[in-house]
Amino acid sequence: KAGVTQTPRYLIKTRGQQVTLSCSPISGHRSVSWYQQTPGQGLQFLFEYFSETQRNKGNFPGRFSGRQFSNSRSEMNVSTLELGDSALYLCASSSRQGGDTGELFFGEGSRLTVL
Amino acid sequence: AQSVAQPEDQVNVAEGNPLTVKCTYSVSGNPYLFWYVQYPNRGLQFLLKYITGDNLVKGSYGFEAEFNKSQTSFHLKKPSALVSDSALYFCAVREGGGFKTIFGAGTRLFVKA
Numbered sequence: 001k002a003g004v005t006q007t008p009r010y011l012i013k014t015r016g017q018q019v020t021l022s023c024s025p026i027s028g029h030r031s032v033s034w035y036q037q038t039p040g041q042g043l044q045f046l047f048e049y050f051s052e053t054q055r056n057k058g059n060f061p062g063r064f065s066g067r068q069f070s071n072s073r074s075e076m077n078v079s080t081l082e083l084g085d086s087a088l089y090l091c092a093s094s095s096r097q098g099g100d101t102g103e104l105f106f107g108e109g110s111r112l113t114v115l
Numbered sequence: 116a117q118s119v120a121q122p123e124d125q126v127n128v129a130e131g132n133p134l135t136v137k138c139t140y141s142v143s144g145n146p147y148l149f150w151y152v153q154y155p156n157r158g159l160q161f162l163l164k165y166i167t168g169d170n171l172v173k174g175s176y177g178f179e180a181e182f183n184k185s186q187t188s189f190h191l192k193k194p195s196a197l198v199s200d201s202a203l204y205f206c207a208v209r210e211g212g213g214f215k216t217i218f219g220a221g222t223r224l225f226v227k228a
Contacts, residue, residue: 004158033215041220042205042218042219042221043159043205043218043220045215045217045218048215050214056213056215090158092216094214096214101164101166102149102164102166102216104151104159104216105161106151106158106160107158108157108158109157109158
């Protein structure tokens with residue numbers, strides 16, 4: 001069974017640009033959560049999508065957005081990039097259905113550097 | 116609101132000695148508690164969880180954790196540390212019935228040979 005796949009793994013952008021990151025969850029998983037990981041702030045919750053709808057949201061500005069498609073794949077977008085957006089962006093999937101006991105399955109992340 | 120505290124940025128232990136990584140939590144409902152491990156340049160891997168039942172839960176790689184409701188703690192333990200256990204460890208909490216998992220800041224474990 002394939003794991004969570006995130007693309008791209010590494011990318012470099014300049015301030016003011018926008019970026020789109022992609023996440024394919026484990027087959028059969030319908031929930032996708034996004035996290036931002038930085039050395040100073042740890043792992044911060046961005047949002048969670050289930051059945052193409054955002055179900056939970058963290059405390060990030062509106063520049064951070066996401067969506068989920070009918071095949072459960074998810075994308076997140078960051079517009080008007082700032083230097084502080086440099087981070088490892090992690091995607092995690094879970095089944096969120098009967099028998100779901102709560103653990104998340106993580107991808108290896110997309111490392112974004114903003115210059 | 117949910118929150119998780121890992122009071123130690125770093126824990127140092129000698130190989131063969133027992134290790135403890137501390138975690139306390141705050142949640143309004145019944146907690147689902149988790150530990151994850153992260154190796155360099157990798158995503159997080161699930162280690163163990165407490166949902167209900169026995170307060171002592173066992174997980175991967177010989178790790179275990181003890182749920183203490185009165186102290187709202189969920190400390191990670193291992194009887195005998197290995198050098199290969201050196202990594203970044205995250206405690207996490209999810210409010211039972213919810214689907215938002217909140218993580219602590221992480222504790223870096225160094226196991227010295």
